[in-house]
Every structure is written in C-alpha cells, then in structure tokens.
Amino acid sequence: MKIAVLSGKGGTGKTTVSTNLAYAMGIDYVDFDVEEPNGHIFLKPRDLKESDVNIMTPVIDQDRCTLCNICVETCQFNALVNTGKRILVFEDLCHGCGACSLACPEKAISEYPRKIGVLFEGTYEKADFFSGRMALNEPMAGPIISEIKRRIPKGRDHIVDCSPGTSCNVVKGVDGADYAIMVTEPSVFGLHDLKLAVELVEEMDIPMGIIINRSNEYDPLIEDYAKDSNLRILGKIPFSKAAAKIYSEGKLLIEEPAIKEIFEGIKKQVLEEVDHAISHS
C-alpha cells in the first residue's frame, strides 16, 4: 500500500498529516520534499545512514575537442557553451543525461559524479524512514527524489510526503500510489490550490480524499467543493494554540489526546478507502 500526501502549495500541513498518520498507522515514512525536508523533526529517526546523491556531469577534454559544436546543439538544457576557444560546462544547468558524451564524435567528453544532495535511511518507532536533502544552491530536486524512490523496498506499506505544489516532482511522488490524500485549508487560496492538485491526481487516475487542516468556520468553502466533486472529507484538524505550540517544538500532534482521536478517525477512513481502491483496481 502506498499513500501519497499532497497539497497544492507548501505550508498547509502536509508534513503534519504525513508524519502523524505514518506514526498512527505504523508504516514507513518517505519525505520527498527534498528542498525543505521537515519529516525528521517530528519522527526523530534513529540510526540514520547518509549517502550522497550524484549526477553524472560532463568534462571536456580540450585537447581532443575540435569545437565542432555538436555537443552544444545536442544539449537541451543550455548547459554547454562554445566560447570559440573552448566548450564551457554550466554544471548547475546540466541534467546529467549523457547526451553530449554520446553525441561527441571525438570522444572528448567524459563524466564525473557530481554531488547534488544527500539521502537518509533510518528507522523510527517500528517502521522505516527515508528522506533526502538537496545541497544548497543546487537547482534540481528530481534526481534526489528518484534515488529515494529506488531505495524503498518493494512491497512495504508507506506514506509519501510529496513536494509542495503541482510540479513534475509531485508527479514522481504520486506515481504508483494506491491512494492520495489532499491536505488543504479553508481559504480561497487553499481551495484554488486544492483544485490544481485534484486535477493532477485525477489525471493520474488515483483515488483521493481531503483533509482540512486549520479547520474553522469557513470549512464549507472546501466542503461544498468536495461534495460537488464527489470527494470524501477524511477528517478535519482544528487550529488551536496548544497544537501550534506542540508543532513549533517539533513534536507530533498525536501526543495530544484530542488530536490523536482525530488521526485514529482519519486512519480508519483511509484504510477503508485504500481497501476499496485496491479491490477495484
């Protein structure tokens, strides 16, 4: 069973839901928000193993290079520039695809592994923990997410805390999920971003439900939309200053009995929905 947790944008409580729910369900937690990973703060994983994530980046052998320009024309990411005297590599634009070295007729291009981030594997409670962290001033999250994905053992139940937004990196997280949980908040912005995320998940043909975070008197904004779109509201997490304090200290909200009950309810609903989804696919 794979559950993806998304939110049209950051800060709606995606990590709160992912960490508390993973904990309540006792299943593996995977943090795909490699730009600003926060899951570790709340789950406090043990025995973290750190490894580098590299992408293969070209190096030009200027002695062999005839300046034929083929590599520059081949690269789709403008990572190579011909100055007329030499070929320059703009490493932060390079996607590490290898097209240039395949195309070079003089075999002048070799590659070296360039570190763009790190990956963490460990355990929390009785389950596994995976996350990654992009190196500062590196632009690309995609390869780190892909690498984490490769490390998740086949067949283990897990929750994926997706990157915020609705970009291609979110697609990587949702891909292959049995069920998606959309976390939103009761505001015009929340609704706007929720719709975008729903559009994305619908297109991927994955069943989903909604959790309203910072639930308040404006909830009907989301509830009406959910009803019209035939989406189930899995639960509501009210705002309270006490909960905000617990969160700010990097603790799980589930430590608070009232919120624990909410998560037990969400867990039950999610399990029902996932069962339903799996038996219908």
Place this chain on the structure above:
Amino acid sequence: MQLVILSGKGGTGKTTLVSSFAHLSGRDTIKVDCDVDASNLHLMFEGRDVDKRPFSGSKKAIIDPEACINCGRCQAVCRFDAIEQGEKSYQVIERSCEGCNACRVVCPADAIRLEEEDSGEMIMTILKDDSYLSRANLFPGADGSGKLISEIRKASLELENAREKLIIIDGSPGIGCPVMSSITGVEYGIIVTEPTQSGFEDFKRIYEVARHFRVKSYVVINKFDLNPAMSDQIEEYCRSKELKVLGKIPYDPVVNQSNFESKPLVVYNESIAGDEIKKIWDSIKSEMGV
C-alpha cells in the same frame, strides 16, 4: 529596483505580506507572482488579463512505431527510466521523459524526435489600481518552472517605466531552481519565517541561498507569539548574521477572515497583524531609500 519576498516553505505568511504591500503601494509598483505552480496573488485583486502567451518549458521524445527497429539502444542510454518496450515498438513514458535528446542521438533508425510540450501560459494582468501584475500558470505536472519565472520577470522589466518603479516579487517556495530564478539579480529581499523548529530550519537554508545570490536580506517573523522562545532564538541567529529583523507579526484571527474573503489583510482596520505589516512596509521602504 526589485524586492523579493521569500519563505523557504509556503504557508508562512508570504502572500499575506505581499498582498498587503501590493495594496499599500498601489500603482507605484509592479508585481510579479513567481509561484507559478499555484499563482494566488491575482485572486485578491480585481483585474483584467491584457496579455496571454503560451509557454513551453520542456520537450518530450516521441518514437515513431513504424520506423522503430526494436534495437533497444534508446532504453539502454536513457537515465530517467523513461523508455519501455511496447507491443510493437519501444515507447516513451511521457511522465518520466526529460526531453534530453540522448535517445535520439543513439537511435540508428532515426525514429525519434523531440516535440515541444505545452507547459503553461504567461499572463499580464492590470489590477484595479492600474498597476501591472505579471504572472503565469504552469500546467499541473509540467516541467520548466524556472524558465517560466525568468520569462514573467523579463516581461515585468519590459513594461513602460519599469526601471523607475519598484518591482515587488512574490518568490516561489523551496530553495531549488524556481527560487533561484525568482531571486537572480534582485537587490532586496524579505524572508518570512515562523517560530517553529521546521520554520527555523527552512529559514536558515533559504537565507544561505539568498546570500549566495547577493540579495540584501531582511527578516520578518510571523505569528511570533505562538512560540516566543523560538522567536528569540531566531532573532539571536539573525543578530549573529547581522540580519535585520524588520518586524514581528502577532497571531491574529483576522488573517483567517482575510483569507476567506480574499482581501489584503491591511484593509481590515481592526487587524493587529495588519498594523505591524504597515510598519514593516515603511521600514523596508526606508531601507531601500524609496
């Protein structure tokens, strides 16, 4: 002159600040919404779209099944696991394809081409107060947000009198490519953070990125009273980095109302958070000398 509002992670109150600045400055400023995944700013202001342009941020490979000789070389060189053996020929898994060209380079049968993908649209909006808002929609799941942000920023700089005006940029969340595109060449920045452990960690990372890009940065702590001790820690950190804290915004339930009614917070007279934002706006103006 350009001012970018940043916040490692979304949801820290960045848009509350930007929309208030936008309201307070009216037609004296140009606005750019760099959150192209979920552009929001226009929802707060009435306006009309005066220009829309399609945007392509990436390409995708397409294999011609008639021409494919099933040699499998494309699959062997693809580093994104984007090629699979189909019934008749090899085929591209569109979702995984980065449009890098490697498969096309090695295909002996010339069966592969790259096609521009429809990734989104650039939009120029004129707000009710006659100021411009440059924004975009990246289609869900599409690639190329960094490039799209560069484009809408370019569009804002090409507006009439753009060089004499202040450009307020609502930066994108995160610390990766979209953020870098939002802050490249920007003189001033405000980083909005919250007094939470995760907020603090995110703040340190975004600050390092802003510093690397030589953005003169200031700090605003939102909802500082939800954890005063953590706020103090953040202030301590700022002092050690010689970063000026421009203001501390208190928790204020009026924010929920303004989010619901989709109006800038500063229009609510009774909002204590709104009052603080007005002060912050005055401070940043005097820091920038405008």
